[in-house]
Amino acid sequence: MKRTNPLLEDRSVLYKIAYYTGPYILIVLFLLLWNSVSASGRSILPSPYQTLMRLITVWSGNVAKHPMIYHVWISMRRVLTALLFSVVVGVPFGIAMGWNKTFRAIFKPLFEVIRPVPPIAWVPLFTLWFGTKEFSRVAIITMGVFMPIVINSYSGVIMVPEINFQVGKVFGAKSTDMLFDIVLPSSLDAIFAGIRTALGGGWMVLLASEMLGAKEGLGFLIMQGSSANDLTLSIVGMVMIGAFGALFAYGFDYLERWLCPWKRK
Amino acid sequence: MEEKIILEANHIAKTFFSRHGDTDALEDITLSVRKNEFLVLLGPGQCGKTIFLDIIAGLVKPTSGTILLDGKPVTGTDPRIAMVFQKTGLYGWKTALENTELGLKYRNVSKAARRETAMKYLELVGLTGFENAYPHALSGGMKQRVGIARAYSANPEILLMDEPFGALDAQTRYAMEEEILRIWEAEKRTVIFVTNNIEEAVTLGDRIIQFTERPAKVKKEYDLSCLPRPRNHVSPEFLRIRQEIASNEELALE
Numbered sequence: 282m283k284r285t286n287p288l289l290e291d292r293s294v295l296y297k298i299a300y301y302t303g304p305y306i307l308i309v310l311f312l313l314l315w316n317s318v319s320a321s322g323r324s325i326l327p328s329p330y331q332t333l334m335r336l337i338t339v340w341s342g343n344v345a346k347h348p349m350i351y352h353v354w355i356s357m358r359r360v361l362t363a364l365l366f367s368v369v370v371g372v373p374f375g376i377a378m379g380w381n382k383t384f385r386a387i388f389k390p391l392f393e394v395i396r397p398v399p400p401i402a403w404v405p406l407f408t409l410w411f412g413t414k415e416f417s418r419v420a421i422i423t424m425g426v427f428m429p430i431v432i433n434s435y436s437g438v439i440m441v442p443e444i445n446f447q448v449g450k451v452f453g454a455k456s457t458d459m460l461f462d463i464v465l466p467s468s469l470d471a472i473f474a475g476i477r478t479a480l481g482g483g484w485m486v487l488l489a490s491e492m493l494g495a496k497e498g499l500g501f502l503i504m505q506g507s508s509a510n511d512l513t514l515s516i517v518g519m520v521m522i523g524a525f526g527a528l529f530a531y532g533f534d535y536l537e538r539w540l541c542p543w544k545r546k
Numbered sequence: 547m548e549e550k551i552i553l554e555a556n557h558i559a560k561t562f563f564s565r566h567g568d569t570d571a572l573e574d575i576t577l578s579v580r581k582n583e584f585l586v587l588l589g590p591g592q593c594g595k596t597i598f599l600d601i602i603a604g605l606v607k608p609t610s611g612t613i614l615l616d617g618k619p620v621t622g623t624d625p626r627i628a629m630v631f632q633k634t635g636l637y638g639w640k641t642a643l644e645n646t647e648l649g650l651k652y653r654n655v656s657k658a659a660r661r662e663t664a665m666k667y668l669e670l671v672g673l674t675g676f677e678n679a680y681p682h683a684l685s686g687g688m689k690q691r692v693g694i695a696r697a698y699s700a701n702p703e704i705l706l707m708d709e710p711f712g713a714l715d716a717q718t719r720y721a722m723e724e725e726i727l728r729i730w731e732a733e734k735r736t737v738i739f740v741t742n743n744i745e746e747a748v749t750l751g752d753r754i755i756q757f758t759e760r761p762a763k764v765k766k767e768y769d770l771s772c773l774p775r776p777r778n779h780v781s782p783e784f785l786r787i788r789q790e791i792a793s794n795e796e797l798a799l800e
Contacts, residue, residue, distance in 0.1 A: 447605055448635040450623050452649040452700055462651075466639040543639045543680040 327513040335513045336520065344514070345505055347497050353521060356498040359415075359490065360483040363422035367479060371430035372472055378431070379438025379468075380460060392431065400425035400482075401489045413494035421493075425486035426479035433475025437468025473537050480533060484526045499525075552736050553579040553602070553704060558611035560597055570761035571597045575611070577755055577764060579704070582734045584727075586747040589757030590795065595740045596632075598762070599706050602738065603629050615704075625653060628702035632709040634689045636681040642668065642692045643677040649700025660699075667695040670729055687718040694726065698733060707739040711746070723749050727775070744795065748788050749777050756794060766794055 289297055312329045319326040327335075340349045378385045378392070403424050411417040441464050449463045491500030499518050506515030538545055560572040571594040579585050589595045600606040602613055604623035613620050615627070628649060636645050643664055650660035668677060671691040681689055690710055697705050710726075711719045723746060730737060741747055747754050754768040768787060777784055 444631060444633055444635045445637070447600075448631065448637070448648070449652075450605060451603055451627075451629045452696070453623065453625055453652040455652065458652050463637070466637070469639070541639070543641075543682070 325512060327516060331513055332516050332520065336517050339514075339517055345497065345502065349521075352497050352499055352502055353525060356487055356491070356500060356522075357525065359419055359422055359498065360426075360480075360487055362419050363426050364476070364479060364483055366419075366423055367427040367430045368476060371427050372434045375431040375434025375472075375475075376438050376460075376465070376468070379435045380464060396428050396432070398424075400486045404489060404493065408493060417493055418490035418495065421490040422483050422486045426483045429478040429482060430472075430475045433471045433478070434468065437471025437475075438464055440471070441467040469541060473541075477530065477533060480529055481526070484522055487522070549580040549583070551578045552581040552616060553738075554614040555598075555602070556612045556614065558598065558601060558608045558613070560594070560601065560606070561609045572601075572608070573761035573763050575757075575762065575764055579736060579738060580753075581703075582736055583752045584730060584737045584739065584750055586751035586754045587738065587740045587757060588744065588747040588754050588791070589742060589762060590759055591742050593742075593757050593760050594762035595742075595757055596708055598757075599629070599708050599738065599740050602704075603627055603706055625649075625700070626703045627706065628697040628700040628704070629706040629708065630690070630693045630697045630710045632712050634681075634693045636689055636692055636696075638681050641678045641680055642673060642684065642695075645681070645692050646695045646699050648696055649702075653700075663701070664695070664699050667698045668692075670698070670732060671695045671725070685718075686714050687722055690714065690722060691725070694729065698729075698735070702735065704736045704738065707737060709740055709742070712741070719746075724776075726750070744788055744791050745779070748773075748784060748791070749779070754791065756791060 289300060292300075315326070315329050318324065319328040319331075342348075344352070374388075378388055400421055403421055407417045407420050411420065445463050445467055446459070449459050454463060487498070488500035488503060491498045492504060495501045499521050502521075503515045503518035506512060506518060555575055555577050558572055558575045559570075562569045562571060575598060587595050587598065597606060601608045602620075604620060604627070615624065620627075637648075640648075643661070646664040646668055647660045650663060655663075665674075665677065668674060671694050673688065673691055673695065676684065676688065681692070684692065693710065697707075707726075711722045714722060727750065739750055741750075748770065751768075751770055753770060756765045756768070757763070758765045768791065770787065773781075773783055773787070
């Protein structure tokens with residue numbers, strides 16, 4: 282069966298051209314703007330070409346004593362460890378908070394107090410407690426990704442439409458059926474949205490976490506570029522985070538469609 | 547004619563208490579339902595018909611009064627009572643077949659047996675070939691067909707229908723009225739059907755019980771056993787009853 286894009290039905294040729302070329306045109310415009318700013322000479326911004334050349338050198342040899350792929354891998358491992366922990370602990374925690382009134386009454390106030398504290402604010406405490414080891418870094422990223430995952434899982438459960446419960450009751454759903462067969466799938470949308478927000482937040486906190494005496498990682502490369510007055514290296518680090526962050530986001534969308542077949546239109 | 551009474555509502559009243567004052571929704575409703583009849587509860591919008599249905603279903607507790615099923619009081623939901631909801635209440639993450647199996651699944655019927663039952667009722671409602679479709683891919687009328695198949699599959703004695711066609715367009719609504727009668731003729735069950743549409747009530751019911759404005763009481767009862775099925779919408783008798791019911795209907799004063 283031929284798949285057609287519903288956005289493109291009954292649209293003019295011009296619209297179709299804009300639809301397919303738009304994203305590329307925007308990227309080219311962005312690069313042109315960047316290039317003109319760096320060529321104007323009023324700042325020491327490296328040009329896109331210089332950045333690209335640096336990107337190639339950086340990938341073909343070592344940078345800061347390690348191959349580039351190692352920096353990428355280390356940063357990814359930090360973000361993913363924090364994310365995995367937060368999903369495994371945070372999703373059940375959020376669901377429990379939405380599902381059980383007693384659990385909510387006990388845990389919600391403490392949670393609400395901890396929530397507004399920025400993840401980076403934990404840096405001094407974690408350094409004191411755990412030193413500048415890998416554990417501290419993952420812990421800081423965890424502080425950033427745990428909260429959105431819990432909050433979204435919680436509100437997903439809270440917002441399950443009343444009719445879903447009524448249908449369950451009428452057709453004899455027991456408590457476990459209600460939780461696993463009705464509430465959980467009803468809130469999957471919100472849970473996935475939480476994980477997606479968390480993923481973005483994780484890359485943000487990464488930089489702060491790698492300030493803690495890291496000797497490798499993408500955030501470390503950005504800091505390294507800053508202290509060595511090597512702006513091109515910093516930009517290379519930014520480009521890498523952007524590229525891998527986007528790759529993750531797309532991969533995650535794919536995972537969601539695979540896990541939730543009912544959403545495939 | 548001897549008919550068995552399957553369900554009795556005795557002096558059912560419901561008051562909602564809140565900070566802004568109490569609201570009487572139902573005021574002393576007593577009625578009995580005969581086995582395998584098609585009973586229509588007719589009343590103006592917001593009059594409390596749905597609350598009454600929810601009380602029979604065991605979803606809402608009455609403030610006073612009792613519901614007797616086969617002579618014994620019912621408290622809470624009961625496997626002998628199933629419901630078709632106005633908003634369909636299908637689970638978007640389940641296929642038509644899985645939605646239809648719901649009542650059997652929660653009552654621990656084996657997978658093979660519930661599949662067989664569900665397939666049978668999906669066929670009865672005319673949805674063979676759509677077993678694996680998710681609700682978002684079905685039209686409004688088809689969704690409600692799944693809702694009907696789901697209620698039938700639970701194998702209840704009483705089917706409650708809460709304005710099941712209220713959200714459908716007029717064309718689909720007429721088609722579904724014919725469908726529900728065809729299904730009911732094929733698989734006789736006791737049906738309690740709530741609507742605010744007089745024509746729908748006269749088309750479907752063996753009996754119509756008319757409710758008053760809120761707080762709802764039984765206003766009048768109409769026996770339509772004299773009207774032959776299938777009903778002719780323009781027969782003098784049909785129009786006469788329709789007219790009579792309309793003149794008794796209270797119009798909400800605005």
